Amino acid sequence: RVKEKWAATRTKHPPTSLALQHFDATYSIQLGKLWPSVRVALLSERKYGALLNNFSHDAVLAGLEAQGCRDFTSDTDTEAQTSEVSTEEESSCVSMKKSGADGQQLPPLQLSPHIKCSVFPRADIARFKPARPDMCGLLGYYLMDAASVLPCLALGVQEGHNVLDLCAAPGGKTLALLQTQCIGFLCVNDSSVSRTLRLKKVLHSYVPKQFLNDEKLRITSFDGTKWGEIERDTFDRVLVDVPCTTDRHSLMEDDNNIFSKNRTGERRKLPQLQLELLLAGIEAACPGGEIVYSTCTLSQTQNLSVVEQAIYLAREQHGINLQVSHTHTLNHISEILWFFGT
């Protein structure tokens, strides 16, 4: 710990405080009387989930269950909770189907199969032990925010699908998608070369080599906003997990914080970048294909507004119609994650 009286170099307004000020100003208006409880949730310990590695030879799930964890993706609690707010994690995820008749609702979501994520019971923030390698050196589980599994489930990957993960590093969601073991071809991209290297390391720690060959997987480091110029009308499923203000992280960590003064310009440009990435993802999807847009922020400017603009521009500039559904239709999967429709 830094002793306050010696910390002469400590900034008067650390980025974490600037983030909280910003959220107080915007979310108190956006969320109204819900904001105080959401604020407490954001400032609380995060809820980890252990994404089960189906490629591992160890009986990991049984071990985790013995510790009191359970796989929330197989939870069949059907009680609707659309008026509740997520106290475990802030994230947003919207699913879109390309070239449907305008204004129609999507049929009920078909979830991606075989993705399992184990969590400690509600309000229990016990820590998972680090995953251990099995006899082949593959780790048994990958720790990630439990809510980050939702976009992968919502993508509804089915047998033989051609899938694009447009902003993939460091690879938690790519790994979740690979757990389905039914993808025909997976194209993984992230514009950051260093983060793409991290992603490759993650995949090699969890997935056997035969699932990572050129016939099944391509890893690139392109600017995703230009994807429409590279490949159009190609993928059955596209995940667009965009860079955002990462709300909880921005309240916890001063290092490399998007609210630091020297990143103000970058932060202000986020909605435009998100819009361009989503439009590129829409273009990359084949007719009838589905796109999931996800963030880990509560910001309406980065969620609803981006999706609305993308739908408008896709129609006006590219003649593409989209049908939309929100993930609070995923309510039935669990009581661990609560949803709030905005």
Ligand code: SAM
């Ligand atoms: N999907 C990842 C996962 O589950 O581990 C997390 C993705 S993170 C929220 C957003 C990513 O977008 C960052 O890794 C960042 O490098 C990448 N990114 C930023 N701008 C991009 C661009 N123009 N094209 C592609 N990727 C971009």
